[in-house]
Amino acid sequence: MHGKKIKSWIAIADSAKARIYATSGPGLKLTLVNELDSEAARRLTQELVSDKPGRSFASASSRRSSMEPHSDPQSIEKHKFVKDLVGYLDAAALKGKFDDLFLVAAPRTLGEIRKLSNGHIGSRVRAELGKDLTNIPEPELPKHLEGLDIGKQPLGS
Template identity: 40%
Template sequence: MARNQLPNYWVLLADGHHARLLEGGRPFDSLTGVDGGVIEPSDGAHAYAHDIMSDRPGRSFNSADSRRSAMEPQTDPQRLEKTRFAQKLAAILDAGATAQRFERLIIAAPAPVLGDLRHSLGPAARDKVVAEIDKDLVKTPSTDLGRHLLNAIGF
């Protein structure tokens, strides 16, 4: 980075189903989409739990008598889809960090998504994170994003 040049930021705006990846510099008034800017979720991200699961739940016998009950799945299928989406986002960020496409990273997402991203990010991208915003800004207009981002990095 040249002495008077501002660092290049990537800004990830995500929720469990949608994501926008933007790039630019401070004061964040002219952010542009990275490779189109919109990251699509997997096919199951908007489905109901019964649509995601392939079969009816299994059945088991009660220990006290001979009645049978449906077994609950080990994990929530919708939560699993959101975790997979966060892993997909983390892979994109890791690839960009490894290729040195950005110098600093800001992530804005609700707490569960932030947690999934923290767990999934590789060291290259994790080292570039300068701010995390516990807020869903995916549908925030670009003209309003600058204020949120500047507050997050302390300007």
């Protein structure tokens, strides 16, 4: 007995770029749905901040010291990118654009996606792969994704 054709999305991401592919059925014929990129998240911290840290006077003396930022600007940009990616996937899930979601991301990015995913994508995540494939050319992706059972009916369906 044949069930309905499953539309799967595969999100391949790191902390600064993502490619989202769609596929239906076996064979891993990938169709690019969208590419997301954050130039700011790829910049070095020193490129994101001004030339020198600000200066402050100690209240008890006239001595000045530099003020370091409380958080790393590059980390903030990376977090914003992953948050935007999760928001995009969540909105697409809400609109029913895919049935299953396969997450393929650098391990740290995958962990952040998990933390931020409290919406509609959680129940659709079928498998995860903690590997950075963002620089793998599209024609080579299927061999890296073979073990994820993309396009196959889940057991009990």
